[in-house]
Amino acid sequence: MRRNPLPALAVAVAGLCILLPVALLAVWSVAGRWPWPELWPESFSLRGFQELFASYNHTGALLLSSVGLSLTAAALATLVGAMTARALAFHSFPGKELVRFGALFPILVPGTVLAMGLHTVFLRLGLADTLAGVVVVHVITALPYTVSILTDVTQACGKNLEEQAAVLGASPARAFLHGTLPALAPGLLSAGSMAFAISYSQYFTTLLLGGGQVRTLSLVMVPYIQSGDRTLASLYALLFVGSALAVFAVLEGLIHLWTGGRKWN
Amino acid sequence: MKRLAPLLLLLPFLALMGLLLWAMGCALVQSLGYIPAFGLTELTLDYYQALFTDGTLTASLMLSLKVAFLSALSSTVLGTALCAALLALRRGRRGALLLVRLPILVPHTVTALFLIVLLSQSGLVARALYAGGLIDGQEDFPSLLFSSGGMGMLLAYLWKEIPFVAYFVAALMGSVRDTLGEAACNLGASPVRAFFHITLPLSLPAIGSAFLIIFAYAFGSYEVPLLLGSTLPKALPVQAYLEYTHPDLRHRPYAMAMNGFILLVSLLLALVYAWLLRRKLNAGRVVQ
Numbered sequence: 096m097r098r099n100p101l102p103a104l105a106v107a108v109a110g111l112c113i114l115l116p117v118a119l120l121a122v123w124s125v126a127g128r129w130p131w132p133e134l135w136p137e138s139f140s141l142r143g144f145q146e147l148f149a150s151y152n153h154t155g156a157l158l159l160s161s162v163g164l165s166l167t168a169a170a171l172a173t174l175v176g177a178m179t180a181r182a183l184a185f186h187s188f189p190g191k192e193l194v195r196f197g198a199l200f201p202i203l204v205p206g207t208v209l210a211m212g213l214h215t216v217f218l219r220l221g222l223a224d225t226l227a228g229v230v231v232v233h234v235i236t237a238l239p240y241t242v243s244i245l246t247d248v249t250q251a252c253g254k255n256l257e258e259q260a261a262v263l264g265a266s267p268a269r270a271f272l273h274g275t276l277p278a279l280a281p282g283l284l285s286a287g288s289m290a291f292a293i294s295y296s297q298y299f300t301t302l303l304l305g306g307g308q309v310r311t312l313s314l315v316m317v318p319y320i321q322s323g324d325r326t327l328a329s330l331y332a333l334l335f336v337g338s339a340l341a342v343f344a345v346l347e348g349l350i351h352l353w354t355g356g357r358k359w360n
Numbered sequence: 361m362k363r364l365a366p367l368l369l370l371l372p373f374l375a376l377m378g379l380l381l382w383a384m385g386c387a388l389v390q391s392l393g394y395i396p397a398f399g400l401t402e403l404t405l406d407y408y409q410a411l412f413t414d415g416t417l418t419a420s421l422m423l424s425l426k427v428a429f430l431s432a433l434s435s436t437v438l439g440t441a442l443c444a445a446l447l448a449l450r451r452g453r454r455g456a457l458l459l460v461r462l463p464i465l466v467p468h469t470v471t472a473l474f475l476i477v478l479l480s481q482s483g484l485v486a487r488a489l490y491a492g493g494l495i496d497g498q499e500d501f502p503s504l505l506f507s508s509g510g511m512g513m514l515l516a517y518l519w520k521e522i523p524f525v526a527y528f529v530a531a532l533m534g535s536v537r538d539t540l541g542e543a544a545c546n547l548g549a550s551p552v553r554a555f556f557h558i559t560l561p562l563s564l565p566a567i568g569s570a571f572l573i574i575f576a577y578a579f580g581s582y583e584v585p586l587l588l589g590s591t592l593p594k595a596l597p598v599q600a601y602l603e604y605t606h607p608d609l610r611h612r613p614y615a616m617a618m619n620g621f622i623l624l625v626s627l628l629l630a631l632v633y634a635w636l637l638r639r640k641l642n643a644g645r646v647v648q
Contacts, residue, residue: 099551102448106456109442113462113523116474119484123477131482131498132490179373186366194370197377202573203630204384205580207597208619211604212383215390235376242373296467299582303601313467320473320587329477332470339465 117336123329143326147334158338161295161312164226166342168233169290173283175234176241176290177249183242184249198242201235209235210303217304224306232300237290244289248282280353288346295339312338384623391616398609407617417614419593421621427510427595428579431517436571438518439525440563443533444555446526457530463523471516472587479504479515505588512588513595517578525570532566533559565637572633576626596622 123129127140147154179198183191201209213232214223222228256274261267265274301314312335319328393404411417446456463471478484486501495501505512537559544554578584585595594602596618603615 099448102445105442105445106449109445109523109526110456110459112519113459116478116519117462119477120473132487134484134487134491175372175376178369178371182366182369182373186369188366194373198373200377201380203576203626204380205576205597205619205622205626207580207582207600208384208387208623209380209580210582211600211615211619212385212387213379215386216379216383231376231379235380238373238376292465296465298467298469299597313469317469317583317587320469320476325473325477328473332473335470336466343465 120329120332123325124333126326129325143330146327147330154334157310157312157315158334160310162338162342164230164309164311165233165291165294168230168237168294169287171230172234172237172241172290172294173245173287176238176245176286177279177283179242180245180249183246185254199239202239206299210300213300214303223304224308226305226309229301229305229309232304233294233297234290236297236300237293240289240293241286244286245279245282248279248286252278252282277353281350284346284350284353288343291342291346292339295335295342387616387619387623390613391620393613395609395612398612400610400613407613408621410614411617411621416593417599417618420596420599420618423508423510423593424579424585424596424622425625427513427517427585428575431514431521431578432571432575434514435518435521435574436525436567439522439570440529440533440560440567442522443526443529444559446530447534447537448551457527460523460526463520464527466520468516468520468581468584469587471519472512472584474519475505475512475515475588479512506590508590508593510585510589510595513578513584516584516588517574521574524574525567528570528573529563529566533563536562564640568633568637572630575629579626580622 122136124143125139125141126136127138127142129136146152179194182188183195183198209232213228213235217223217225217228222231252275254275256278257270260270260274295311296313297311298313298317301309301311305311305314312331316328316331316335319331322328391407393400393402393407411421442460446453446460449456476483480486481498481501481503486495486498489495489501490497504515537555540562541554541559544558545551549557580597582597582601585598589595589598600615600618600622603611603618606612606615
């Protein structure tokens with residue numbers, strides 16, 4: 096059969112469109128002078144790095160607190176997602192379809208509506224301009240993804256191991272901990288990665304509900320993109336993408352470690 | 361205990377949903393002009409009416425609708441094509457799928473920066489055209505990004521959402537292709553025919569969901585129009601935030617009316633989609 100070259104070509108074009116801008120940012124991040132209409136910088140400099148890591152910018156602390164905030168939100172979204180998934184997978188109760196739909200609902204609520212509506216509520220609850228408030232809105236935003244990933248995984252894992260353990264005399268908690276949890280772990284970590292990616296990218300929700308009290312990398316980066324300092328903006332962007340990839344790599348590594356070469360789906 | 365178990369498991373979920381519904385309720389009530397704290401106590405539809413009578417607001421509304429619809433439509437079409445191309449790869453499929461996941465990690469704000477360094481009037485593309493003698497200066501390069509037509513926003517959504525659709529649809533399309541699509545080929549259908557008659561129609565539920573997700577996102581997103589939009593007209597979310605933070609607090613119902621409208625359109629679309637899906641599923645059941 097003759098090979099159709101079209102798919103490979105289409106994927107190559109897509110790959111180029113994805114990678115070219117990233118490469119361009121890498122060049123900008125070390126560009127010294129790069130005036131119009133030069134196609135390549137006239138000089139290179141580390142000004143951006145010096146400014147980014149200058150002590151007054153506290154970039155290290157910002158990075159740590161952003162990752163910490165998003166890992167917290169991801170862990171909570173995964174926990175709530177796993178609990179909801181378990182109820183959906185193993186129990187029948189009135190209004191189950193409503194819960195299934197409700198879990199996807201935050202995807203359909205546009206960002207500004209979510210942020211401004213919650214801001215009004217949080218002002219009353221005393222959660223506006225607090226870290227806790229920002230975590231809550233990030234969890235709500237990530238929840239549809241964790242619930243849908245974990246409902247599939249929970250159903251696929253089934254309850255067999257847990258029931259066998261219970262038959263052999265294990266308490267329900269022990270049966271869950273040693274029976275189902277290990278089988279669920281890879282799914283938990285992939286739901287967690289997705290939730291992390293969503294939380295780490297949040298801009299408007301953090302801006303409005305954090306009220307300037309909660310600073311994240313995603314938030315701090317935007318004025319540089321607006322200001323036109325392309326070198327610093329590029330560095331912040333690369334720092335963002337690089338740190339997100341690093342967290343992802345760690346989570347993927349954990350999945351491998353956990354499953355120890357065993358096959359999982 | 362047995363009966364209480366699902367309730368206990370659902371408790372945190374229900375609490376979060378409660379917050380979400382409360383938030384939307386607040387937004388809707390305020391959009392009807394009821395904020396006693398600011399001395400507004402009369403329920404009215406005036407603020408919604410303003411969306412359709414005030415020239416600035418109507419322009420914002422039309423711009424946002426247009427950008428959201430075009431982004432969702434072109435991303436789903438091109439993303440589905442990319443997905444089909446990925447699945448048809450004989451070698452390097454794993455690597456390509458990994459690459460496609462990268463834009464999902466990249467926030468929209470960084471995508472805006474990509475477009476600025478590539479396609480602004482001093483961007484790389486303009487420089488390349490100048491070097492090639494195709495334009496005579498920066499001013500000759502069309503100002504794509506901050507134009508009132510919303511081209512910059514559209515491009516940003518395309519960069520982010522085409523790979524998203526490909527990734528989102530891949531699971532369903534892959535399994536349909538490996539089973540029923542393969543069967544059609546074995547029965548003598550050409551790969552192209554098998555794709556358009558079997559694989560594509562059966563992947564439609566995932567494709568439709570992707571359309572809906574992107575539409576709702578692009579319709580209510582703030583950062584993309586903030587960074588790539590024109591000064592006039594402003595996209596609806598940007599205009600809404602301006603009204604929300606307006607020093608005169610009595611402007612808040614305008615912001616909430618815009619939010620209410622964004623929400624209603626997204627929900628209406630979701631309902632239509634759910635209805636279509638159910639009808640399709642029922643039709644499928646009859647055939648089986």
